[in-house]
Amino acid sequence: TQLLEQSPQFLSIQEGENLTVYCNSSSVFSSLQWYRQEPGEGPVLLVTVVTGGEVKKLKRLTFQFGDARKDSSLHITAAQPGDTGLYLCAGGDNYGQNFVFGPGTRLSVLP
Amino acid sequence: EAQVTQNPRYLITVTGKKLTVTCSQNMNHEYMSWYRQDPGLGLRQIYYSMNVEVTDKGDVPEGYKVSRKEKRNFPLILESPSPNQTSLYFCASSSSRGREYEQYFGPGTRLTVT
Numbered sequence A: 001t002q003l004l005e006q007s008p009q010f011l012s013i014q015e016g017e018n019l020t021v022y023c024n025s026s027s028v029f030s031s032l033q034w035y036r037q038e039p040g041e042g043p044v045l046l047v048t049v050v051t052g053g054e055v056k057k058l059k060r061l062t063f064q065f066g067d068a069r070k071d072s073s074l075h076i077t078a079a080q081p082g083d084t085g086l087y088l089c090a091g092g093d094n095y096g097q098n099f100v101f102g103p104g105t106r107l108s109v110l111p
Numbered sequence B: 001e002a003q004v005t006q007n008p009r010y011l012i013t014v015t016g017k018k019l020t021v022t023c024s025q026n027m028n029h030e031y032m033s034w035y036r037q038d039p040g041l042g043l044r045q046i047y048y049s050m051n052v053e054v055t056d057k058g059d060v061p062e063g064y065k066v067s068r069k070e071k072r073n074f075p076l077i078l079e080s081p082s083p084n085q086t087s088l089y090f091c092a093s094s095s096s097r098g099r100e101y102e103q104y105f106g107p108g109t110r111l112t113v114t
Helices: none
Strands: A005-007 A010-014 A019-024 A031-037 A044-049 A055-058 A061-065 A071-076 A085-092 A099-101 A105-110 B004-007 B010-013 B019-025 B031-038 B042-051 B054-057 B076-078 B087-097 B100-105 B109-113
Touching (some): A010 A019, A031 A071, A031 B100, A044 A055, A044 A061, A044 B100, A085 B042, A099 B042, B010 B019, B019 B031
Parallel strands (some): B010 B109
Antiparallel strands (some): A005 A019, A019 A071, A031 A085, A055 A061, A061 A071, A085 A099, A085 A105, B004 B019, B019 B076, B042 B054, B087 B100
């Protein structure tokens, strides 16, 4: 069974700080996705990375896929209260049907 | 508006009483999945479907059934619910752009089995 670990589990920071959360596995994935989930709602896809070493930027968020396609990181610059939520990573197989999710990093950005 | 809908959003039931959670998507996606989310365990895939009449087990299929008679609908059936199926359930559908499968989630169904 493929497993994904995320660290840290919880993170509480002040507005304006930078942060990085990590997603690690001993397995290789065809793709890696990051989601944000807010209370009472379903996860919302932020980005998909498919190539080892790939870096994608989405405004203040930078996502990187490890060279070996086993790990990923999400870096947020100048965090804002609107970034608060549960951040989930998910590893996908070649066919895009079987996704394995990590347990999530719960981020709280205080004003 | 592109969306995945689930009904009901909240359900409290008793052990052994059959129930169905409906899921519908309006994006003409081939792939659909059901997940359950439990504290500390993240999202775990229950069943998925590649297309009409094609379904397969995910990581935690025991106690659940699904069907895919139409492309847009993917109901989740609990024939005899038990308390350990108390959870938050999500339906998802996905399209593919090359290898970048975009997965869209429904709003969730919170199920309590007493």
